[in-house]
Amino acid sequence: MTNKIGILGIGSYLPEKVLSNIDLELMVDTSDEWIKERTGISYRRIAEKDVSTSDLAYEASKEALKMANLKPEDIDLIIGATVTPDMLFPSTACLVQKKLNAFNAACFDLSAGCTGFIYALICAHEFVKSGMYKNVLVFGAETLSRIVDWEDRNTCVLFGDGAGACVVGRVNEGGVISKILGADGTKSDLLYLPAGGSREPASFETVKGKKHFIRMNGREVFKFAVSIIEEMVIKMSNQSGCQIEKIDYFVPHQANIRIIDSAFKRLRVPFDKVIVNLDKYGNMSAASIPVALDEAVRTGKIKKGDKIMLLGFGAGLTWGGVLIEWGV
């Protein structure tokens, strides 16, 4: 048995409905020019009213299973990464299991903000490495449109809905080379959703106070994001002995083009090595990295043998990265 562990198949799904900057101009005091210049975003996808996170995750998971050439019953574990679960419990992973008929799988969700997919990917890696499970389905899926205050121009222009998924297992070629995870709970107040949990259960007051929507200190998150991307790239390069110049592609969390620009400029990485799709989808939290990776693989940009660095950061604050050689 090979001791390499990697991605056997990947998939993504985006809702059809498109919300453009021009549409947003009619909703809040903003402009296409401001949004493009300050964030790089032009469009985002919005799930229809009767569609929830598990529906998006289900569609992405089907694609990942197809590429991995596996049946739902081959999956031993499903790990869901989301900040917008269908409900507080049961886990969205259980709801996806039901839709897929993946009845041999154990299921759980984890909460790590926009770093959720990286946390889930590393968990999956460790479950496979320990020998407990063979095939682990991981998804990063979000319906952020449900927790965005559509009257707040500071946040509503940034986010979108979507899902990405992958199957992790033993591979003959390629696989995970290096990984990193971190968190700083002292900065939990930079990005949060105040109500709906045990601290402030839903009430008339919480709804009136708009406490079921994202709260964010944009400037502080921005500064953190730029420095943590740089730190993770250097750490994983040192850890693996793989020089930064030898990495073929970087897939950072898709929060803001200016974050990505600043971080990779500081690292002297040419921009054509950085996968960016935030212009089309905005920030999809845990879904951003797997969607960007899936698109780059399916369009032939990322090929077998390429060394790819995935870089996540988000609420918590949390961060995480994976250096992987693409083997599919």
Ligand code: ACO
């Ligand atoms: N349209 C027009 N003007 C706006 C808009 C808008 N949509 N949003 C804010 N402004 C205004 C502000 O009101 C402010 O006006 P003022 O100076 O009169 O007060 C001005 O623009 C500048 O505001 P800043 O907050 O300083 O703008 P900045 O250039 O920092 O951009 C942004 C704000 C885009 C939020 C940026 O800080 C950012 O991208 N931060 C990181 C956010 C992020 O990555 N969040 C997600 C993390 S991932 C996760 O876990 C969900």
